[in-house]
Amino acid sequence: MRLQGRTALITGAGSGIGRATAELFASEGAGVAILDRDAPAAEAAASAISATGAEAHPVVADVSSPDEMFRAVARSARLLGRLDIVFNNAGVAPSGSVLDADEDEWDRCFAVNVKGTYLTSRAAIPHLQAAGGGSIINQASVAALVGMANFSAYSAAKGAVVSLTRAMAIDLAPMGIRVNALCPGAVHTPIMEPLMRNQGGGSVERGLELTAAKHPIGRLGTPMEIAATALFLASDDAAFVTGAILPVDGGRTAQ
Ligand SMILES: NC(=O)c1ccc[n+]([C@@H]2O[C@H](COP(=O)([O-])OP(=O)(O)OC[C@H]3O[C@@H](n4cnc5c(N)ncnc54)[C@H](O)[C@@H]3O)[C@@H](O)[C@H]2O)c1
Incomplete structure:
Protein backbone atom coordinates (compact mmCIF):
# COMPACT_ATOMS: atom_id res chain seq x y z
CA MET A 1 0.00 0.00 0.00
CA ARG A 2 2.50 2.58 -1.20
CA LEU A 3 -0.09 5.40 -1.49
CA GLN A 4 -2.05 4.79 1.73
CA GLY A 5 -3.66 8.04 2.88
CA ARG A 6 -2.77 9.86 -0.35
CA THR A 7 -5.04 11.18 -3.07
CA ALA A 8 -4.50 11.58 -6.81
CA LEU A 9 -6.07 13.51 -9.66
CA ILE A 10 -5.54 11.71 -12.97
CA THR A 11 -6.55 13.38 -16.23
CA GLY A 12 -7.61 11.27 -19.20
CA ALA A 13 -8.39 8.53 -16.67
CA GLY A 14 -11.46 7.25 -18.48
CA SER A 15 -9.36 5.08 -20.80
CA GLY A 16 -6.00 3.42 -21.48
CA ILE A 17 -2.96 4.41 -19.43
CA GLY A 18 -4.86 6.88 -17.24
CA ARG A 19 -7.49 4.33 -16.25
CA ALA A 20 -4.84 1.67 -15.52
CA THR A 21 -2.99 4.19 -13.35
CA ALA A 22 -6.16 5.09 -11.45
CA GLU A 23 -6.78 1.37 -10.81
CA LEU A 24 -3.19 0.81 -9.64
CA PHE A 25 -3.08 3.92 -7.42
CA ALA A 26 -6.41 2.92 -5.85
CA SER A 27 -5.13 -0.62 -5.22
CA GLU A 28 -2.15 0.98 -3.42
CA GLY A 29 -4.46 2.86 -1.05
CA ALA A 30 -5.02 6.21 -2.82
CA GLY A 31 -8.34 7.99 -3.29
CA VAL A 32 -8.58 8.96 -6.95
CA ALA A 33 -10.34 11.62 -9.04
CA ILE A 34 -10.99 10.24 -12.54
CA LEU A 35 -10.97 13.34 -14.75
CA ASP A 36 -11.98 12.97 -18.39
CA ARG A 37 -13.90 14.97 -20.97
CA ASP A 38 -15.73 11.73 -21.83
CA ALA A 39 -18.38 11.52 -19.05
CA PRO A 40 -19.49 7.87 -19.56
CA ALA A 41 -15.83 6.75 -19.61
CA ALA A 42 -15.03 8.64 -16.38
CA GLU A 43 -18.14 7.24 -14.69
CA ALA A 44 -17.40 3.66 -15.80
CA ALA A 45 -13.80 3.83 -14.56
CA ALA A 46 -14.82 5.39 -11.22
CA SER A 47 -17.58 2.87 -10.57
CA ALA A 48 -15.29 -0.09 -11.40
CA ILE A 49 -12.75 1.22 -8.86
CA SER A 50 -15.42 2.04 -6.26
CA ALA A 51 -16.68 -1.55 -6.61
CA THR A 52 -13.30 -2.74 -5.23
CA GLY A 53 -13.94 -0.72 -2.06
CA ALA A 54 -11.55 2.11 -2.97
CA GLU A 55 -12.48 5.80 -3.20
CA ALA A 56 -12.96 7.06 -6.78
CA HIS A 57 -14.86 10.06 -8.14
CA PRO A 58 -15.65 10.83 -11.78
CA VAL A 59 -14.90 14.46 -12.70
CA VAL A 60 -15.87 15.65 -16.18
CA ALA A 61 -13.83 18.47 -17.72
CA ASP A 62 -11.76 19.44 -20.73
CA VAL A 63 -8.15 20.02 -19.65
CA SER A 64 -7.74 22.77 -22.26
CA SER A 65 -10.40 24.97 -20.60
CA PRO A 66 -9.08 27.26 -17.82
CA ASP A 67 -12.51 27.75 -16.21
CA GLU A 68 -13.44 24.08 -16.33
CA MET A 69 -10.08 23.09 -14.85
CA PHE A 70 -10.22 25.51 -11.93
CA ARG A 71 -13.67 24.13 -11.09
CA ALA A 72 -12.73 20.49 -11.71
CA VAL A 73 -9.53 20.60 -9.65
CA ALA A 74 -11.28 22.39 -6.76
CA ARG A 75 -14.07 19.79 -6.89
CA SER A 76 -11.55 16.92 -6.94
CA ALA A 77 -9.70 18.32 -3.90
CA ARG A 78 -13.00 18.84 -2.07
CA LEU A 79 -14.28 15.32 -2.82
CA LEU A 80 -10.96 13.70 -1.86
CA GLY A 81 -10.30 15.95 1.14
CA ARG A 82 -6.76 16.81 -0.01
CA LEU A 83 -4.59 16.52 -3.11
CA ASP A 84 -1.13 14.91 -3.14
CA ILE A 85 -0.57 13.61 -6.68
CA VAL A 86 -1.45 14.91 -10.15
CA PHE A 87 -0.95 12.84 -13.30
CA ASN A 88 -1.24 15.10 -16.36
CA ASN A 89 -2.06 12.26 -18.72
CA ALA A 90 -4.90 13.48 -20.99
CA GLY A 91 -3.69 13.72 -24.57
CA VAL A 92 -4.59 13.71 -28.22
CA ALA A 93 -2.34 12.44 -31.00
CA PRO A 94 -3.12 13.71 -34.50
CA SER A 95 -1.12 12.30 -37.41
CA GLY A 96 0.51 14.32 -40.15
CA SER A 97 3.84 15.75 -41.27
CA VAL A 98 4.43 19.50 -41.37
CA LEU A 99 3.24 19.37 -44.98
CA ASP A 100 -0.12 17.74 -44.39
CA ALA A 101 -1.01 18.21 -40.68
CA ASP A 102 -4.40 19.82 -40.20
CA GLU A 103 -3.89 23.30 -38.70
CA ASP A 104 -6.86 23.06 -36.30
CA GLU A 105 -5.64 19.65 -35.10
CA TRP A 106 -2.17 21.15 -34.60
CA ASP A 107 -3.65 23.84 -32.30
CA ARG A 108 -5.81 21.29 -30.48
CA CYS A 109 -2.77 19.04 -29.92
CA PHE A 110 -0.93 21.88 -28.15
CA ALA A 111 -4.09 23.00 -26.30
CA VAL A 112 -4.64 19.55 -24.77
CA ASN A 113 -1.13 18.13 -24.33
CA VAL A 114 0.77 21.30 -23.39
CA LYS A 115 -1.69 23.93 -22.21
CA GLY A 116 -3.77 21.27 -20.47
CA THR A 117 -0.70 20.27 -18.43
CA TYR A 118 -0.13 23.92 -17.52
CA LEU A 119 -3.78 24.62 -16.65
CA THR A 120 -4.22 21.47 -14.56
CA SER A 121 -0.96 22.07 -12.68
CA ARG A 122 -1.74 25.77 -12.10
CA ALA A 123 -5.09 24.91 -10.58
CA ALA A 124 -3.67 22.00 -8.51
CA ILE A 125 -0.49 23.53 -7.05
CA PRO A 126 -2.22 25.45 -4.20
CA HIS A 127 -3.92 22.20 -3.15
CA LEU A 128 -0.61 20.29 -3.26
CA GLN A 129 1.00 23.03 -1.18
CA ALA A 130 -1.85 22.85 1.32
CA ALA A 131 -1.14 19.10 1.63
CA GLY A 132 2.52 19.88 2.41
CA GLY A 133 3.94 19.11 -1.06
CA GLY A 134 3.36 16.40 -3.62
CA SER A 135 4.16 14.82 -6.94
CA ILE A 136 3.21 15.93 -10.45
CA ILE A 137 3.75 13.46 -13.29
CA ASN A 138 3.52 14.72 -16.86
CA GLN A 139 2.76 12.32 -19.69
CA ALA A 140 5.19 12.89 -22.55
CA SER A 141 6.17 10.24 -25.13
CA VAL A 142 9.13 8.70 -26.95
CA ALA A 143 8.00 11.09 -29.71
CA ALA A 144 9.59 13.84 -27.57
CA LEU A 145 12.97 12.05 -27.69
CA VAL A 146 13.35 10.66 -31.22
CA GLY A 147 11.95 11.66 -34.58
CA MET A 148 8.82 9.77 -35.61
CA ALA A 149 7.33 9.82 -39.09
CA ASN A 150 3.99 11.56 -39.62
CA PHE A 151 3.67 12.85 -36.08
CA SER A 152 4.81 16.48 -36.28
CA ALA A 153 2.35 18.27 -33.96
CA TYR A 154 2.40 15.42 -31.41
CA SER A 155 6.22 15.27 -31.35
CA ALA A 156 6.47 19.04 -30.92
CA ALA A 157 3.82 19.10 -28.19
CA LYS A 158 5.38 16.22 -26.23
CA GLY A 159 8.79 17.91 -26.60
CA ALA A 160 7.22 20.97 -24.98
CA VAL A 161 5.88 18.78 -22.16
CA VAL A 162 9.44 17.56 -21.50
CA SER A 163 10.79 21.13 -21.36
CA LEU A 164 7.86 22.26 -19.22
CA THR A 165 8.57 19.39 -16.82
CA ARG A 166 12.14 20.58 -16.24
CA ALA A 167 11.00 24.19 -15.73
CA MET A 168 8.26 23.14 -13.31
CA ALA A 169 10.65 20.88 -11.37
CA ILE A 170 12.90 23.85 -10.64
CA ASP A 171 10.08 26.30 -9.85
CA LEU A 172 8.20 23.91 -7.58
CA ALA A 173 11.09 22.20 -5.73
CA PRO A 174 11.08 24.88 -2.96
CA MET A 175 7.38 24.05 -2.37
CA GLY A 176 8.16 20.35 -1.85
CA ILE A 177 6.50 19.44 -5.14
CA ARG A 178 8.37 17.00 -7.39
CA VAL A 179 7.71 17.09 -11.15
CA ASN A 180 8.73 14.32 -13.53
CA ALA A 181 7.78 13.12 -17.01
CA LEU A 182 7.16 9.69 -18.48
CA CYS A 183 8.05 8.94 -22.09
CA PRO A 184 6.17 5.75 -22.99
CA GLY A 185 6.87 3.73 -26.09
CA ALA A 186 3.90 2.36 -27.99
CA GLY A 221 4.01 -1.91 -23.65
CA THR A 222 0.88 -2.39 -21.57
CA PRO A 223 -1.07 0.37 -19.81
CA MET A 224 -0.22 -1.27 -16.46
CA GLU A 225 3.53 -1.16 -17.22
CA ILE A 226 3.29 2.61 -17.70
CA ALA A 227 1.08 2.90 -14.59
CA ALA A 228 3.76 1.07 -12.56
CA THR A 229 6.33 3.75 -13.38
CA ALA A 230 3.80 6.49 -12.54
CA LEU A 231 3.33 4.74 -9.18
CA PHE A 232 7.08 4.88 -8.55
CA LEU A 233 7.20 8.62 -9.35
CA ALA A 234 4.11 9.28 -7.21
CA SER A 235 5.42 7.37 -4.19
CA ASP A 236 8.03 8.17 -1.54
CA ASP A 237 10.34 5.70 -3.32
CA ALA A 238 11.02 8.65 -5.67
CA ALA A 239 11.47 11.24 -2.88
CA PHE A 240 14.79 12.44 -4.39
CA VAL A 241 13.61 12.29 -8.03
CA THR A 242 12.54 15.52 -9.68
CA GLY A 243 13.02 16.88 -13.20
CA ALA A 244 13.54 13.33 -14.49
CA ILE A 245 12.47 12.40 -18.01
CA LEU A 246 11.90 8.66 -17.85
CA PRO A 247 11.60 6.55 -21.01
CA VAL A 248 9.35 3.52 -20.47
CA ASP A 249 9.79 2.20 -23.95
CA GLY A 250 11.17 -1.33 -24.24
CA GLY A 251 14.46 0.17 -25.46
CA ARG A 252 12.92 2.21 -28.28
CA THR A 253 15.09 5.28 -27.58
CA ALA A 254 18.23 3.32 -26.60
CA GLN A 255 18.98 2.56 -30.25
N1 LIG B 1 -0.68 4.75 -26.19
C1 LIG B 1 0.56 5.07 -26.47
O1 LIG B 1 1.25 4.39 -27.24
C2 LIG B 1 1.19 6.27 -25.85
C3 LIG B 1 2.58 6.43 -25.95
C4 LIG B 1 3.17 7.55 -25.40
C5 LIG B 1 2.40 8.49 -24.75
N2 LIG B 1 1.04 8.32 -24.67
C6 LIG B 1 0.28 9.34 -23.98
O2 LIG B 1 -0.42 8.76 -22.91
C7 LIG B 1 -1.58 9.54 -22.63
C8 LIG B 1 -2.79 8.65 -22.49
O3 LIG B 1 -3.03 8.02 -23.73
P1 LIG B 1 -3.68 6.58 -23.88
O4 LIG B 1 -2.77 5.81 -24.72
O5 LIG B 1 -4.08 6.03 -22.57
O6 LIG B 1 -4.95 6.97 -24.80
P2 LIG B 1 -6.52 6.81 -24.61
O7 LIG B 1 -7.12 7.29 -25.86
O8 LIG B 1 -6.83 5.43 -24.15
O9 LIG B 1 -6.86 7.80 -23.40
C9 LIG B 1 -6.82 9.20 -23.52
C10 LIG B 1 -7.91 9.77 -22.62
O10 LIG B 1 -7.74 11.20 -22.58
C11 LIG B 1 -9.03 11.78 -22.65
N3 LIG B 1 -8.90 13.15 -23.16
C12 LIG B 1 -8.50 13.53 -24.40
N4 LIG B 1 -8.55 14.86 -24.50
C13 LIG B 1 -9.00 15.33 -23.31
C14 LIG B 1 -9.28 16.62 -22.81
N5 LIG B 1 -9.13 17.71 -23.58
N6 LIG B 1 -9.71 16.75 -21.53
C15 LIG B 1 -9.89 15.66 -20.76
N7 LIG B 1 -9.67 14.41 -21.18
C16 LIG B 1 -9.23 14.24 -22.45
C17 LIG B 1 -9.82 10.88 -23.60
O11 LIG B 1 -11.22 11.07 -23.46
C18 LIG B 1 -9.33 9.51 -23.17
O12 LIG B 1 -10.14 8.97 -22.13
C19 LIG B 1 -1.66 10.59 -23.73
O13 LIG B 1 -1.11 11.82 -23.27
C20 LIG B 1 -0.78 10.01 -24.82
O14 LIG B 1 -0.26 10.99 -25.67
C21 LIG B 1 0.42 7.23 -25.20
Whole structure:
Protein backbone atom coordinates (compact mmCIF):
# COMPACT_ATOMS: atom_id res chain seq x y z
CA MET A 1 0.00 0.00 0.00
CA ARG A 2 2.50 2.58 -1.20
CA LEU A 3 -0.09 5.40 -1.49
CA GLN A 4 -2.05 4.79 1.73
CA GLY A 5 -3.66 8.04 2.88
CA ARG A 6 -2.77 9.86 -0.35
CA THR A 7 -5.04 11.18 -3.07
CA ALA A 8 -4.50 11.58 -6.81
CA LEU A 9 -6.07 13.51 -9.66
CA ILE A 10 -5.54 11.71 -12.97
CA THR A 11 -6.55 13.38 -16.23
CA GLY A 12 -7.61 11.27 -19.20
CA ALA A 13 -8.39 8.53 -16.67
CA GLY A 14 -11.46 7.25 -18.48
CA SER A 15 -9.36 5.08 -20.80
CA GLY A 16 -6.00 3.42 -21.48
CA ILE A 17 -2.96 4.41 -19.43
CA GLY A 18 -4.86 6.88 -17.24
CA ARG A 19 -7.49 4.33 -16.25
CA ALA A 20 -4.84 1.67 -15.52
CA THR A 21 -2.99 4.19 -13.35
CA ALA A 22 -6.16 5.09 -11.45
CA GLU A 23 -6.78 1.37 -10.81
CA LEU A 24 -3.19 0.81 -9.64
CA PHE A 25 -3.08 3.92 -7.42
CA ALA A 26 -6.41 2.92 -5.85
CA SER A 27 -5.13 -0.62 -5.22
CA GLU A 28 -2.15 0.98 -3.42
CA GLY A 29 -4.46 2.86 -1.05
CA ALA A 30 -5.02 6.21 -2.82
CA GLY A 31 -8.34 7.99 -3.29
CA VAL A 32 -8.58 8.96 -6.95
CA ALA A 33 -10.34 11.62 -9.04
CA ILE A 34 -10.99 10.24 -12.54
CA LEU A 35 -10.97 13.34 -14.75
CA ASP A 36 -11.98 12.97 -18.39
CA ARG A 37 -13.90 14.97 -20.97
CA ASP A 38 -15.73 11.73 -21.83
CA ALA A 39 -18.38 11.52 -19.05
CA PRO A 40 -19.49 7.87 -19.56
CA ALA A 41 -15.83 6.75 -19.61
CA ALA A 42 -15.03 8.64 -16.38
CA GLU A 43 -18.14 7.24 -14.69
CA ALA A 44 -17.40 3.66 -15.80
CA ALA A 45 -13.80 3.83 -14.56
CA ALA A 46 -14.82 5.39 -11.22
CA SER A 47 -17.58 2.87 -10.57
CA ALA A 48 -15.29 -0.09 -11.40
CA ILE A 49 -12.75 1.22 -8.86
CA SER A 50 -15.42 2.04 -6.26
CA ALA A 51 -16.68 -1.55 -6.61
CA THR A 52 -13.30 -2.74 -5.23
CA GLY A 53 -13.94 -0.72 -2.06
CA ALA A 54 -11.55 2.11 -2.97
CA GLU A 55 -12.48 5.80 -3.20
CA ALA A 56 -12.96 7.06 -6.78
CA HIS A 57 -14.86 10.06 -8.14
CA PRO A 58 -15.65 10.83 -11.78
CA VAL A 59 -14.90 14.46 -12.70
CA VAL A 60 -15.87 15.65 -16.18
CA ALA A 61 -13.83 18.47 -17.72
CA ASP A 62 -11.76 19.44 -20.73
CA VAL A 63 -8.15 20.02 -19.65
CA SER A 64 -7.74 22.77 -22.26
CA SER A 65 -10.40 24.97 -20.60
CA PRO A 66 -9.08 27.26 -17.82
CA ASP A 67 -12.51 27.75 -16.21
CA GLU A 68 -13.44 24.08 -16.33
CA MET A 69 -10.08 23.09 -14.85
CA PHE A 70 -10.22 25.51 -11.93
CA ARG A 71 -13.67 24.13 -11.09
CA ALA A 72 -12.73 20.49 -11.71
CA VAL A 73 -9.53 20.60 -9.65
CA ALA A 74 -11.28 22.39 -6.76
CA ARG A 75 -14.07 19.79 -6.89
CA SER A 76 -11.55 16.92 -6.94
CA ALA A 77 -9.70 18.32 -3.90
CA ARG A 78 -13.00 18.84 -2.07
CA LEU A 79 -14.28 15.32 -2.82
CA LEU A 80 -10.96 13.70 -1.86
CA GLY A 81 -10.30 15.95 1.14
CA ARG A 82 -6.76 16.81 -0.01
CA LEU A 83 -4.59 16.52 -3.11
CA ASP A 84 -1.13 14.91 -3.14
CA ILE A 85 -0.57 13.61 -6.68
CA VAL A 86 -1.45 14.91 -10.15
CA PHE A 87 -0.95 12.84 -13.30
CA ASN A 88 -1.24 15.10 -16.36
CA ASN A 89 -2.06 12.26 -18.72
CA ALA A 90 -4.90 13.48 -20.99
CA GLY A 91 -3.69 13.72 -24.57
CA VAL A 92 -4.59 13.71 -28.22
CA ALA A 93 -2.34 12.44 -31.00
CA PRO A 94 -3.12 13.71 -34.50
CA SER A 95 -1.12 12.30 -37.41
CA GLY A 96 0.51 14.32 -40.15
CA SER A 97 3.84 15.75 -41.27
CA VAL A 98 4.43 19.50 -41.37
CA LEU A 99 3.24 19.37 -44.98
CA ASP A 100 -0.12 17.74 -44.39
CA ALA A 101 -1.01 18.21 -40.68
CA ASP A 102 -4.40 19.82 -40.20
CA GLU A 103 -3.89 23.30 -38.70
CA ASP A 104 -6.86 23.06 -36.30
CA GLU A 105 -5.64 19.65 -35.10
CA TRP A 106 -2.17 21.15 -34.60
CA ASP A 107 -3.65 23.84 -32.30
CA ARG A 108 -5.81 21.29 -30.48
CA CYS A 109 -2.77 19.04 -29.92
CA PHE A 110 -0.93 21.88 -28.15
CA ALA A 111 -4.09 23.00 -26.30
CA VAL A 112 -4.64 19.55 -24.77
CA ASN A 113 -1.13 18.13 -24.33
CA VAL A 114 0.77 21.30 -23.39
CA LYS A 115 -1.69 23.93 -22.21
CA GLY A 116 -3.77 21.27 -20.47
CA THR A 117 -0.70 20.27 -18.43
CA TYR A 118 -0.13 23.92 -17.52
CA LEU A 119 -3.78 24.62 -16.65
CA THR A 120 -4.22 21.47 -14.56
CA SER A 121 -0.96 22.07 -12.68
CA ARG A 122 -1.74 25.77 -12.10
CA ALA A 123 -5.09 24.91 -10.58
CA ALA A 124 -3.67 22.00 -8.51
CA ILE A 125 -0.49 23.53 -7.05
CA PRO A 126 -2.22 25.45 -4.20
CA HIS A 127 -3.92 22.20 -3.15
CA LEU A 128 -0.61 20.29 -3.26
CA GLN A 129 1.00 23.03 -1.18
CA ALA A 130 -1.85 22.85 1.32
CA ALA A 131 -1.14 19.10 1.63
CA GLY A 132 2.52 19.88 2.41
CA GLY A 133 3.94 19.11 -1.06
CA GLY A 134 3.36 16.40 -3.62
CA SER A 135 4.16 14.82 -6.94
CA ILE A 136 3.21 15.93 -10.45
CA ILE A 137 3.75 13.46 -13.29
CA ASN A 138 3.52 14.72 -16.86
CA GLN A 139 2.76 12.32 -19.69
CA ALA A 140 5.19 12.89 -22.55
CA SER A 141 6.17 10.24 -25.13
CA VAL A 142 9.13 8.70 -26.95
CA ALA A 143 8.00 11.09 -29.71
CA ALA A 144 9.59 13.84 -27.57
CA LEU A 145 12.97 12.05 -27.69
CA VAL A 146 13.35 10.66 -31.22
CA GLY A 147 11.95 11.66 -34.58
CA MET A 148 8.82 9.77 -35.61
CA ALA A 149 7.33 9.82 -39.09
CA ASN A 150 3.99 11.56 -39.62
CA PHE A 151 3.67 12.85 -36.08
CA SER A 152 4.81 16.48 -36.28
CA ALA A 153 2.35 18.27 -33.96
CA TYR A 154 2.40 15.42 -31.41
CA SER A 155 6.22 15.27 -31.35
CA ALA A 156 6.47 19.04 -30.92
CA ALA A 157 3.82 19.10 -28.19
CA LYS A 158 5.38 16.22 -26.23
CA GLY A 159 8.79 17.91 -26.60
CA ALA A 160 7.22 20.97 -24.98
CA VAL A 161 5.88 18.78 -22.16
CA VAL A 162 9.44 17.56 -21.50
CA SER A 163 10.79 21.13 -21.36
CA LEU A 164 7.86 22.26 -19.22
CA THR A 165 8.57 19.39 -16.82
CA ARG A 166 12.14 20.58 -16.24
CA ALA A 167 11.00 24.19 -15.73
CA MET A 168 8.26 23.14 -13.31
CA ALA A 169 10.65 20.88 -11.37
CA ILE A 170 12.90 23.85 -10.64
CA ASP A 171 10.08 26.30 -9.85
CA LEU A 172 8.20 23.91 -7.58
CA ALA A 173 11.09 22.20 -5.73
CA PRO A 174 11.08 24.88 -2.96
CA MET A 175 7.38 24.05 -2.37
CA GLY A 176 8.16 20.35 -1.85
CA ILE A 177 6.50 19.44 -5.14
CA ARG A 178 8.37 17.00 -7.39
CA VAL A 179 7.71 17.09 -11.15
CA ASN A 180 8.73 14.32 -13.53
CA ALA A 181 7.78 13.12 -17.01
CA LEU A 182 7.16 9.69 -18.48
CA CYS A 183 8.05 8.94 -22.09
CA PRO A 184 6.17 5.75 -22.99
CA GLY A 185 6.87 3.73 -26.09
CA ALA A 186 3.90 2.36 -27.99
CA VAL A 187 1.00 0.98 -25.95
CA HIS A 188 -2.14 -0.38 -27.64
CA THR A 189 -4.92 2.02 -26.56
CA PRO A 190 -7.65 3.84 -28.54
CA ILE A 191 -5.36 6.84 -29.16
CA MET A 192 -3.09 4.56 -31.23
CA GLU A 193 -5.70 3.15 -33.61
CA PRO A 194 -5.58 5.81 -36.37
CA LEU A 195 -1.78 5.90 -36.32
CA MET A 196 -1.51 2.11 -36.45
CA ARG A 197 -4.00 1.93 -39.33
CA ASN A 198 -1.98 4.54 -41.17
CA GLN A 199 1.35 2.77 -40.54
CA GLY A 200 -0.09 -0.63 -41.40
CA GLY A 201 -1.38 0.57 -44.79
CA GLY A 202 -5.01 0.28 -43.61
CA SER A 203 -4.50 -2.66 -41.22
CA VAL A 204 -4.28 -1.88 -37.49
CA GLU A 205 -2.83 -5.37 -36.84
CA ARG A 206 -0.04 -4.85 -39.38
CA GLY A 207 0.67 -1.39 -37.92
CA LEU A 208 0.95 -2.90 -34.43
CA GLU A 209 3.37 -5.60 -35.70
CA LEU A 210 5.58 -3.03 -37.44
CA THR A 211 5.54 -0.79 -34.36
CA ALA A 212 6.34 -3.66 -31.98
CA ALA A 213 9.37 -4.51 -34.10
CA LYS A 214 10.79 -1.02 -33.48
CA HIS A 215 11.04 -1.80 -29.75
CA PRO A 216 14.11 -3.94 -28.86
CA ILE A 217 12.03 -5.84 -26.30
CA GLY A 218 9.98 -6.93 -29.35
CA ARG A 219 6.49 -6.00 -28.22
CA LEU A 220 4.30 -3.06 -27.24
CA GLY A 221 4.01 -1.91 -23.65
CA THR A 222 0.88 -2.39 -21.57
CA PRO A 223 -1.07 0.37 -19.81
CA MET A 224 -0.22 -1.27 -16.46
CA GLU A 225 3.53 -1.16 -17.22
CA ILE A 226 3.29 2.61 -17.70
CA ALA A 227 1.08 2.90 -14.59
CA ALA A 228 3.76 1.07 -12.56
CA THR A 229 6.33 3.75 -13.38
CA ALA A 230 3.80 6.49 -12.54
CA LEU A 231 3.33 4.74 -9.18
CA PHE A 232 7.08 4.88 -8.55
CA LEU A 233 7.20 8.62 -9.35
CA ALA A 234 4.11 9.28 -7.21
CA SER A 235 5.42 7.37 -4.19
CA ASP A 236 8.03 8.17 -1.54
CA ASP A 237 10.34 5.70 -3.32
CA ALA A 238 11.02 8.65 -5.67
CA ALA A 239 11.47 11.24 -2.88
CA PHE A 240 14.79 12.44 -4.39
CA VAL A 241 13.61 12.29 -8.03
CA THR A 242 12.54 15.52 -9.68
CA GLY A 243 13.02 16.88 -13.20
CA ALA A 244 13.54 13.33 -14.49
CA ILE A 245 12.47 12.40 -18.01
CA LEU A 246 11.90 8.66 -17.85
CA PRO A 247 11.60 6.55 -21.01
CA VAL A 248 9.35 3.52 -20.47
CA ASP A 249 9.79 2.20 -23.95
CA GLY A 250 11.17 -1.33 -24.24
CA GLY A 251 14.46 0.17 -25.46
CA ARG A 252 12.92 2.21 -28.28
CA THR A 253 15.09 5.28 -27.58
CA ALA A 254 18.23 3.32 -26.60
CA GLN A 255 18.98 2.56 -30.25
N1 LIG B 1 -0.68 4.75 -26.19
C1 LIG B 1 0.56 5.07 -26.47
O1 LIG B 1 1.25 4.39 -27.24
C2 LIG B 1 1.19 6.27 -25.85
C3 LIG B 1 2.58 6.43 -25.95
C4 LIG B 1 3.17 7.55 -25.40
C5 LIG B 1 2.40 8.49 -24.75
N2 LIG B 1 1.04 8.32 -24.67
C6 LIG B 1 0.28 9.34 -23.98
O2 LIG B 1 -0.42 8.76 -22.91
C7 LIG B 1 -1.58 9.54 -22.63
C8 LIG B 1 -2.79 8.65 -22.49
O3 LIG B 1 -3.03 8.02 -23.73
P1 LIG B 1 -3.68 6.58 -23.88
O4 LIG B 1 -2.77 5.81 -24.72
O5 LIG B 1 -4.08 6.03 -22.57
O6 LIG B 1 -4.95 6.97 -24.80
P2 LIG B 1 -6.52 6.81 -24.61
O7 LIG B 1 -7.12 7.29 -25.86
O8 LIG B 1 -6.83 5.43 -24.15
O9 LIG B 1 -6.86 7.80 -23.40
C9 LIG B 1 -6.82 9.20 -23.52
C10 LIG B 1 -7.91 9.77 -22.62
O10 LIG B 1 -7.74 11.20 -22.58
C11 LIG B 1 -9.03 11.78 -22.65
N3 LIG B 1 -8.90 13.15 -23.16
C12 LIG B 1 -8.50 13.53 -24.40
N4 LIG B 1 -8.55 14.86 -24.50
C13 LIG B 1 -9.00 15.33 -23.31
C14 LIG B 1 -9.28 16.62 -22.81
N5 LIG B 1 -9.13 17.71 -23.58
N6 LIG B 1 -9.71 16.75 -21.53
C15 LIG B 1 -9.89 15.66 -20.76
N7 LIG B 1 -9.67 14.41 -21.18
C16 LIG B 1 -9.23 14.24 -22.45
C17 LIG B 1 -9.82 10.88 -23.60
O11 LIG B 1 -11.22 11.07 -23.46
C18 LIG B 1 -9.33 9.51 -23.17
O12 LIG B 1 -10.14 8.97 -22.13
C19 LIG B 1 -1.66 10.59 -23.73
O13 LIG B 1 -1.11 11.82 -23.27
C20 LIG B 1 -0.78 10.01 -24.82
O14 LIG B 1 -0.26 10.99 -25.67
C21 LIG B 1 0.42 7.23 -25.20
